[in-house]
Amino acid sequence: MKSQIKGYITVFLSLSIMIILSLVLALFQGARIGAVRMKTECVADISLNSVLSEYSRALYEQYGLLMVDASYGTGNHSITNVQEHLRNYAQKNFDRSRAGGLMNAQTMTAMYCKDARISGYSVATDNNMAVLSRQIMAYMEGEPIGNLMSSVLENVGSLQSGELDTIDVDELARENQELIDSYELPVIEKENGEKEIISIGNPADVVNSQRGIGALNLAIKDKSSISTVRVNLQEYASRRNLNRGTGLDESGISGGQNLIFDQYYYEKCSRYGAELEKSLLKYQLEYLAYGQDSDYANLEKMARTLLFWRQASNMLYLFGCEAKVSEAELLASALSIILFLPELKDPIKYSILFAWTFAESISDLHILFSGGRVPLFKSDPTWKLSLTNMFSFRDHLGSDCGEGLYYQDYLRMKLFLTDAGTKLRRMADVIEMDVRRTDGNSSFKLDYCVDIIRAELEIGTRYGYEASIERIYGYER
Numbered sequence: 001m002k003s004q005i006k007g008y009i010t011v012f013l014s015l016s017i018m019i020i021l022s023l024v025l026a027l028f029q030g031a032r033i034g035a036v037r038m039k040t041e042c043v044a045d046i047s048l049n050s051v052l053s054e055y056s057r058a059l060y061e062q063y064g065l066l067m068v069d070a071s072y073g074t075g076n077h078s079i080t081n082v083q084e085h086l087r088n089y090a091q092k093n094f095d096r097s098r099a100g101g102l103m104n105a106q107t108m109t110a111m112y113c114k115d116a117r118i119s120g121y122s123v124a125t126d127n128n129m130a131v132l133s134r135q136i137m138a139y140m141e142g143e144p145i146g147n148l149m150s151s152v153l154e155n156v157g158s159l160q161s162g163e164l165d166t167i168d169v170d171e172l173a174r175e176n177q178e179l180i181d182s183y184e185l186p187v188i189e190k191e192n193g194e195k196e197i198i199s200i201g202n203p204a205d206v207v208n209s210q211r212g213i214g215a216l217n218l219a220i221k222d223k224s225s226i227s228t229v230r231v232n233l234q235e236y237a238s239r240r241n242l243n244r245g246t247g248l249d250e251s252g253i254s255g256g257q258n259l260i261f262d263q264y265y266y267e268k269c270s271r272y273g274a275e276l277e278k279s280l281l282k283y284q285l286e287y288l289a290y291g292q293d294s295d296y297a298n299l300e301k302m303a304r305t306l307l308f309w310r311q312a313s314n315m316l317y318l319f320g321c322e323a324k325v326s327e328a329e330l331l332a333s334a335l336s337i338i339l340f341l342p343e344l345k346d347p348i349k350y351s352i353l354f355a356w357t358f359a360e361s362i363s364d365l366h367i368l369f370s371g372g373r374v375p376l377f378k379s380d381p382t383w384k385l386s387l388t389n390m391f392s393f394r395d396h397l398g399s400d401c402g403e404g405l406y407y408q409d410y411l412r413m414k415l416f417l418t419d420a421g422t423k424l425r426r427m428a429d430v431i432e433m434d435v436r437r438t439d440g441n442s443s444f445k446l447d448y449c450v451d452i453i454r455a456e457l458e459i460g461t462r463y464g465y466e467a468s469i470e471r472i473y474g475y476e477r
Contacts, residue, residue, distance in 0.1 A: 114459060162316065204352045218362045219303060219365035237432055246454075286302050
């Protein structure tokens, strides 16, 4: 009987131990699976953060933008490079320590990186530079530009309300000259019987003969001070076929952000009179406005714009100034009397006034390019050239008007009036030009600068259990 009872107890204990052992092993397996999943999440986070920490130092230091250059300075532009870095970081976090390797120690998870894939990403140039614009906006957060915005808007409003951007003074002058040319001038007969048409002797012709020299050449006496840098625009983002991400960021630019972007450009870019050593093109703001392939061409375009605006402004003042109009009228009257053509009086008067406007405008450009101020609208105290000095205006170019706007203020108005998307694409060119000048970045391309990554990690274990995880990481401020 006792032996029978002992047998029952032995069987019961055996069964109990098997059940308890199964429970312990199940709990252990559950704990191991939980540990694998937890470590998978930790490794994914650490690995993605490590990838993003490899942002382009040159891009950040010069432009405050955080992006990973997928070429890593090698010239081999491919998202595969970023993927390999991700896989390497993941595996490093699973590897045993050096001591553990020497002792062949095993952990309860025994994990390794089976695969690491980047299934989605966005680059700076995606969606018409939307990613680049978002990073610029993040950089400019908190920038105090309220007063600046009101000043620029006020200046642009004055420019447009005065129609300075629409009144074509050159065209009006041409029409007036065509009217003068349409008159039949007196003919005299010489002693030898030949006939000769009497010349009008219009004093405005002295000024008009110099229009073809060009606004920039007339306004800047020392041409050696103008940068001669030229670039091949086909090498840069705005002109070449761009790599595209997978659309993780589709944000766009709102119209109200234009001034914020302009302020960023002013902080980071050079211009005439404020050149930067780091820059390839020395007149980068002018490039944003005009997009020409050389500094000289961009500055010349700016000079033409300034001349257009200044001629419109100066004409409005001059034609409304009775004293100056009377001077021109007196001179025109004398010429029309000499020619016995009184009907030429008004056309010659206007020709003189248009020439006077042009000469004063060139003087304004000289002041602006020399670092002085010129008001948007002239007055008696700020008018520089007398009628007499007009004939030799290149020898009487003025100095600071004592009030008004500087060159950079006029340039800021031109930038504001330039399409926002066009400026942003040209800014991408400027960034590439300058970053390529830094060590190890000669083939830098913004369309391979990664901002957001969607990664998938597959994890294996030596015990047969597998895990996978997906994460989306990007730069946030």
